[in-house]
Amino acid sequence: MPTTSHQPYHPIIYVRGFAATQGEIEETVTDPYMGFNIGSTKARTAWTGDLKRFFFESPLVRLITDHDYHDVFENGEDLVASDRPDCIIPYRSIIIYRYYDEASKDFGTGETPPIEHFAKGLSELILRLRDKICANPKNSMTPEDFRVHLVAHSMGGLVCRAFLQNTKLGSEAARGAVDKLFTYATPHNGIDMRIVRNVPGWLSFGDANNFNRKRMAGYLGLSEDDDVSIVKNFPPERIFNLVGTNPRDYAAAGGISAWAAGDASDGLVRIENATTHGLGSDGLDVSSPRAFVHRSHSGPYGIVNSEEGYQNLTRFLFGTLRVDGILDIDDISLPIEVQKAFKAGKELRASYQFEVAVSVRGCQWQMTRREVRENSAIFRSYGDLFPGDDRTERLPNRAKSPHLFSIFLDSSKSVKTSGAVSFAFDIKVLVPDYEVDGLLFMKRHYEGGYILRELIMVEAFPDETALGGWRIKYGYQEVNPGKPGIDAVTRKLEGEEDRGIVFEIPVAQNTRPGVKGKLRIEARR
Template identity: 70%
Template sequence: MANPSLHPYHPIIYVRGFAATTIEIEDAVSDPYMGFNLGSTRARQAWGGDTHRFFFESPLVRLMSEHGYNDLFDNGQDQLDTPGALLPYRCVVVYRYYDEASEVFGSGDTPPMEHFAKRLSELILKLKAKLLENPANHLVPADFRVYLVAHSMGGLICRAFLQNPALGSSEARAAVDKVFTYATPHNGIDMRIVRNVPGWLTFGDVDNFNRERMAAYLALPKGDDVSIVQGFAPQRIFNLVGTNPKDYRVAAGASAWAAGEASDGLVRISNATTHGPGPGGTNIASPRAFVHRSHSGYYGIVNSEEGYQNLTRFLFGQLRMDGVLDIDDISLPIEVQKALDTGKTVRASYQFEVAVSIRACQWQITRRELRENSAIFRTYAQLFPGADGTVRAPDRSQSPHLFSVFLDPTKSVKASGSVSLAFELRILVPDYEVDGLLFLDRHYEGGYILQRQIIVEAFPGPSAIGGWSLKYGFQETNPGKPGIVADSKPLADGPGVCFSIPIEQKVRPGVKGALRIEARPWS
């Protein structure tokens, strides 16, 4: 008999990142948790102005203390390899793929990515068999699911296993429910001088991040984009993207310099996300969040509260909310409009910033800012394609996707089961070009066309469209109390509801449009 209490707490397999040298490999295999147990202690300013220490215990410890997970070590032995050991279903397994490359535990030779992917398949089936042996799990084979949580190259191992039919079994692939990646170079690693890591650079298997090599083990055609997910739903993969290169101290800062400012110190922001085919030939972007963390280290992306909050909400949440800004019109400054009216060529570009906070959580769940090189960029021609001097309709495919947030109404602090979030939305004053020259009259760097903090609260209810209704408010007019009922309609692409919040700034340069909040059931 199936045990309905298993969901959403399925086993987690953690897949660590890249180790190049023998010393790094030996350090990795000497840690039973491969770094998933590493926390951080940082200084943080309190409400009274004083500074105190903030302790993040580690993702592993938090999963144990808050969600009842267990490791599989007992009396110095790995219970997964112990005959007769009865394993709990809610467990964390560390995939120790570097053991074979260790001079202590293996041959000292590093196997290729394809081998790592096949062994991941074997590990999943081995875990399934062991969990079925424990009658306390009340597990039937069809109910077994597993979550893959991966850092850096670990995410590529997961994708190789999921995408390449030659690298593992279909039974193991069918068991994977969700994949969460921290700072994975889904589209390879690029450097200032050599661009993509060259295929001939085989030292320490660095060519694993060469796009031609990646296409081979990901079963993709050769090309400049290997971030395409095939054979697995792209919306079931979450990409956590780091935006802080300066605190990545590997190679005395040389890596951060080579990766550039728009990176986590190793992986460029533009290379850290996935997408894939959806229904009707559409292209679906995987959900992602942006946090000001580096690739690893004390300010690293894995050992961060922001990372943990996104991880647990994606794995265990019940509601997904996406924010998209549909722009109907952006007006120009009066002087620029006059130049356009007299036949001059005008060009403009825009930066969209967003920072999202969740009720009862003191950390921003995602943040995209110009100063952190993660703002969303659009030109006027992208938002409104067409020829100069013609009426140009907005292209909704270019509407800035602001955020994807996962929430759990069962953990609501209110008896109503409502969920709430607040976000800062800013549109930066663009650079205008008139006949190829920058227009700087009355230009003040750092100014905004729009700057608003919006609070939304969603309420479950049987009479609501899609099971939810939504209220919103603007912080400057009604602090902390959303009271305006949003217009709503069913989603066209599946279960859920779409809410609309009008956005308008009438003073030139201004903007008119609507914030589209899409709420979908998530499991």
Template identity: 45%
Template sequence: MASKHTPFHPIIYVRGYAMTPSEIDETSADPFCGFNLGSTTYRAVADRNRQPRKYIFESPVIRLASDFGYRDIYEDGYDILDKEWHDDPSHKLGSRAIIVYRYYDEASQLLGKGKTPELEVFSQKLGELILKVRELVCGNPDNGIAPKDFRCYLVAHSMGGLVCRGLLQNPKLDPHKAAQYVDKFFTYATPHNGIDVVGKNIPSWLSWNDINNFNRERLAGFLALDKLPKETQGRVDWLPGPIAERTFCMVGTNRNDYEVAMGLSRSFAGHGSDGLVRIENATLNALSDTQKPGAPCAKAFAFRAHSGYFGIVNSEESYQNLTRFLFGDVRVDLWVDVTDIRLPAEVRAAEDQGKKVDALYQFEAMAAPRAKLWYLTRRVAEEDSVACLRHQDWKSAPKKNGSIYLSSVFLANRARVNQNRPSLAYNLILNVRVPDYEIEQKLWINQHYEGSSLFRNALVLELEPPAVAKAAWKIRYAWQDQGFSLASEDLDPKALAGGKVEVKVPFDSGSTPGIKGQLRFVISLWNPDAQMTE
């Protein structure tokens, strides 16, 4: 039975890696370990005589308090792990609590012993913290939560996501089975597949300041992934168990704003990174019970750096993904299925003659909810975040390799602003870039126009979830073409297992060269047991 507080469970924040003793001390001195930082950006205005409009993001901690009634756990200068906190009977922990896992305190020269524990210890103690939160929440009669119904959320930045994964997927690090109480898992810029420097994985022998924690061989043992079948070896971005369906990876794509080590980090990480973690290493995939690769975990992309004032944690885009993932009402997983690719006539003639033709098709996708000033996901070629399809891969297995997962979007009933259209809606821009065609590994540039598209259009998707059990979804769409149109074309949802439905919207560039396929939306109710009263 779901808790009556669903979906507002305690949130446990798990911070990222601190390299030097001074960084560890700075982390320990901050009650919120950096999750209380916000950012100020600007938006252009029409009148050039006016200053640009400020856009302020207060911080995830403050916004969770102001938007959803969450509060921190500090009372009279103590936190829930202090004896003094428990000695005062007035100190009670509510279900909407923000707890910061201060795992670096022991390593601090100010607050601890100045010696950093192993990564395994961090994971084990995270389990102990979860059980302590469970004890306090369930022990507060005002909450009315039975111990078996207790749930919490893990929200982690960078290495903090690895700390969480150690608890979630390595039974040896969870002797008291605390992982069963984790309802959802959200990561910002976590190096799920380790960290690469100048194209090479961090070596296992580089133990200075525990940098080898990001070595894939080291992580395989830590995450209990060292005995996987051949097709999954070499990567550690696998998450087994049902938690994979309830995991979200927020990926940063802006390396330029990452100033650590005077910019050396972003130089070593290279293009296609957030300044530290490569984009391809920042997501997760499900691992089946038979240890076979499964579906990708939910993910979205933001043009933000790994950390800092303009980092991924301190952004409206990430916050909106976080809160919709935790508290939202509808989940939409977006796929593009490519059914036909039309090559330029000269290139097609070369392929018909038996010459090897290749190309890399880049799929851009940007999704923005109605009446908002930000994207929920942003995948753009110039930011190295596009989804890619190689021509040879598609040709060898069109159905298998031509199906590409783009992103997941979570929508919330509370965000509705137009009572005349009682639907959840967002706009999706899809752009397939014209590739660099190759014939026998030689670039073919005849009739090539840089920056042009095989297909480009925007689509508005509107959804009305069923009002009662077993009722039908109402789903409409409209291609925008050269202007704006309200969604008016009805779609007929196909029922899938697990209460999900699927709708498909075909597209065709209608030209040569060109591309044909369909956008496939897999839609489901999210937090169906929630009692959304706000």
């Protein structure tokens, strides 16, 4: 990819989500920014114990104030849509893809076009923006070097994927200009509801059948047998999935939507349906980076108008280092009574839940959080982690090692003069459920307890003489609070030797029941 003086601050196109009724469409088109300008106010407990209000201005306002972006409205006119030759558009611009204008009775026909039409329109918008940007000599930009970021909410993410994946929808030049795609609460694997499961194809009200998997396969350029969350024709690692885990604050349809989507959802999109994956450059399946935040699909506690969402957005678009954490488990020990029952030939089943929360230094919010009480914890059975027959030696299955987090760090936001970036993650392995001969073993069970808990800090120092350009330290909070002091032994990341390093952090709970293993930390530039 060409490197320019603007990298990584490319123009941003925001693609809004689904509007079901004509009334919602008309309300949508009256807002110039189609929701990207909506903020939120929340109450937080200060160190004094007092409740104080926390204001999040909106993604639009923060991009303008934090990163010197500009909107494209001037004197009541959209400069991208204008045919005036004197329209000057700066490179750091935010453009709203107003695809619902055509469906409005005020601005269009009042008939909603299909999603394929919206995808083609996105392609046309990108090329028009490219020409406008390149026509401004202050931008010093050529069509070959022009790049754009796509940011989308809900169905907007499917519009973007249809354009990127389906070669019949739009031009190769426009697709080649897309650098990254960030999706908020997008139903990448469709929408499922209680009773009916996947939204039926015959449900044409408000084009809700756009979330039917058979319909999705058609506009995403996939076969009907394909997993519709798979990404083709675009690198899956350049798509970020922000997943909401709070259904209770989603008030659409009087709360019926939240009930129908279920607890493990954001009120509309189930957690299991909100992520993407695809083939990496090595031909192996890779998951897109993702984060989990306790926000609902939209509304006052919505995922777009949140500090957590904004921080993941900007660090993904502009950050310098991607870090992934994976827990490789080498051994899990059982309670003594359960171990005796197992040796006596009784049938044993066990399942484990993993919680994790990640925060960056100096901030009062979390980048990602997965918890049992928010129905977002990672679940593995003993058979997943150690496949094989009972009473035989079982080797760990690394393909099922829990992937704990993907975060992006931005050295420009460092609080240290060295440019060092630091984060901490709190990992818990909860007390498992044991089943002996079909009966739950509860003699030593305390709900909410855990068999492993560690708060670990990691700090990365820019160092061109170090492997991968980063010198890494880590530490355990219980040993040296707030100060990572152990030098990590890094090695090149297999298959990504030119830009990736990996190191391991040992973790162990030696008393029964316990866990032994290693936290595998992968860092990529």
